Amino acid sequence: MSQVNETHFATLWEEIADLEHTLRYVDAGGYRTRVLDIAGATPDAQTVVLASGTSGHIEAWTQNVRAFAKAGFRVVGYDYPGHGYTSLSDHPLEIRDYEEHLLALLDALALERVHLAGESLGGWLALKFAPKHPGRLRTVILSAPGGRVVGEQRLDRTQSVSAQAVSEPTFENVKKRLQVVIHDPRKITDELVRVRQAIYARDGFSMAHVSALREPERRRRNRVTDDDFAAVPVPALMVWTDNEPTGDEAEGERLCGLIPDGEYLLVRGAAHWPQWEGAAEFNAAAVAFLEKHA
Secondary structure (H helix, E strand, O other): OOEOOOOOEOOHHHHHOOOOEEEEEEEEOOEEEEEEEEOOOOOOOOEEEEEOOOOOOHHHHOOOHHHHHHOOOEEEEEOOOOOOOOOOOOOOOOHHHHHHHHHHHHHHOOOOOEEEEEEOHHHHHHHHHHHHOHHHEEEEEEEOOOOOOOOHHHHHHHHHHHHHHHHOOOHHHHHHHHOOOOOOHHHOOHHHHHHHHHHHOOOOOOHHHHOHHHOHHHHHHHOOOHHHHHOOOOOEEEEEEOOOOOOOHHHHHHHHHHOOOEEEEEEOOOOOOHHHHOHHHHHHHHHHHHHHOO
């Protein structure tokens, strides 16, 4: 994780301040979509697209954007419909909605083939998107990918904490929501909490719409299975942790073994956000993986 000194974790602005970038809004499938676009080393540099988790936003990749950019890649981070500062959704979102939005975004940005890095829901999206649109992807990075059907008790706990964070978006409640995905509370920055507070407090923001995939019936029909891992048609970096709430280390290794061209990285001391909690290790492995397949 980038640090300015021993006690201060860098903000997103500090990470990108000296990099050529734009933060703008793009029409993607009818959604006014917030996009962070960091220029590559050359005009024809390959692009890494960053897809966040449920109720997430571009800032979830604060600790990673600089590493990708410094390696020469163009970096595109975006907010899903209903998430972050992209326009709100008027219905519960399912994987097909995220797939259609991503496809529309790639078309809007004239991106023919990209490296897709997804954490949690973003990994779920990547697993479903890749077999349907193999020609649009070069590789995928699956950072603690979600989507499998696991114990309902875990899902209920997450839903309860999320609902409280939206109904009462206090600093403490939003931090509790982030503690669901971040193992060490000391790594939850004030910036991350404040950004999410503001998003949850948006007029019309609906956790029910953005978290619809946590509903058991909807989750089952959108679920990720072993066959989805086996169907990944491009090289994949599978990133797992020793405190992943949906499965132990052996499960992560098993899932990676199903991918035809898969590499495995285990990040220790992390939960559901390895790209954040184990940023240095994640960045080194991800950049090496991307350069190998560039």
